[in-house]
Amino acid sequence: MVFANGLHYVFLFSKTKTSMKNRIKVERAILDITQEDLAKRIGVSRQTINSIEKARYVPSTVLALKLSEVFKKPVNEFFFLEETV
Amino acid sequence: MNTETFCEAEERRLQKLKNFKLPNYFKKIGAIIVLLSLLLLFSHKLMDFESETFRYILQRTTLIGLLFVALAKEKVEDEMIQSLRTQAFTIAFIAGVLYALVQPLVNYMVFTVLQSEKEPLSDLGDFQVLWFLLTVYIMFFYFLKRRQA
Numbered sequence: 001m002v003f004a005n006g007l008h009y010v011f012l013f014s015k016t017k018t019s020m021k022n023r024i025k026v027e028r029a030i031l032d033i034t035q036e037d038l039a040k041r042i043g044v045s046r047q048t049i050n051s052i053e054k055a056r057y058v059p060s061t062v063l064a065l066k067l068s069e070v071f072k073k074p075v076n077e078f079f080f081l082e083e084t085v
Numbered sequence: 086m087n088t089e090t091f092c093e094a095e096e097r098r099l100q101k102l103k104n105f106k107l108p109n110y111f112k113k114i115g116a117i118i119v120l121l122s123l124l125l126l127f128s129h130k131l132m133d134f135e136s137e138t139f140r141y142i143l144q145r146t147t148l149i150g151l152l153f154v155a156l157a158k159e160k161v162e163d164e165m166i167q168s169l170r171t172q173a174f175t176i177a178f179i180a181g182v183l184y185a186l187v188q189p190l191v192n193y194m195v196f197t198v199l200q201s202e203k204e205p206l207s208d209l210g211d212f213q214v215l216w217f218l219l220t221v222y223i224m225f226f227y228f229l230k231r232r233q234a
Binding site: 043044045047048050051056057059060062063 | 159160161163164165166168230232233234
């Protein structure tokens with residue numbers, strides 16, 4: 001069977017891992033705010049923001065939507081799924 | 086009271102139970118209780134005065150101190166901290182069960198090698214298992230928290 005999307009081919013015949021990347025640091029720089037400021041605005045600790053930026057922690061949907069409100073952009077403009085082999 | 090309000094009340098009570106935490110200052114109180122209890126336990130062994138009741142009480146106060154430290158809130162209690170708590174509880178639970186299974190065998194081997202007169206194969210006491218469980222939870226929680234920083 002031929003798949004139009006090459007990614008499906010990768011799924012079937014090799015082990016892939018889905019990870020999440022983000023542009024939180026870039027968006028924060030655009031707004032010119034510190035991690036502490038962003039943390040206060042969405043009601044979490046600075047450590048949580050740091051962990052999200054380093055992709056060590058995947059935030060909940062609620063937190064992602066709060067970030068979306070602060071950045072005034074949809075969630076999928078600063079969170080991306082990435083397939084790695 | 087209609088069904089919807091009853092369900093909401095039940096949900097609120099369940100949330101309160103799930104989110105139950107002691108205030109942050111209980112961490113210091115718990116640490117002081119644990120240190121004092123352990124100090125008294127060790128010095129009690131060295132003293133001539135031996136009392137099972139005294140030892141029992143000190144073991145319980147140690148567990149209470151550890152529980153205070155385990156249940157105390159962090160300064161900022163957010164979803165990441167909740168996630169780390171869950172991971173630490175899981176690890177501690179599994180480690181506790183493995184400890185309860187393996188430690189009597191280790192004791193048996195030690196007693197056999199030392200040819201001790203004490204009974205070689207015996208169950209662990211509740212204090213040992215609970216102390217181990219709480220200590221592993223606290224250690225892993227702070228280790229995971231430090232790793233995220």
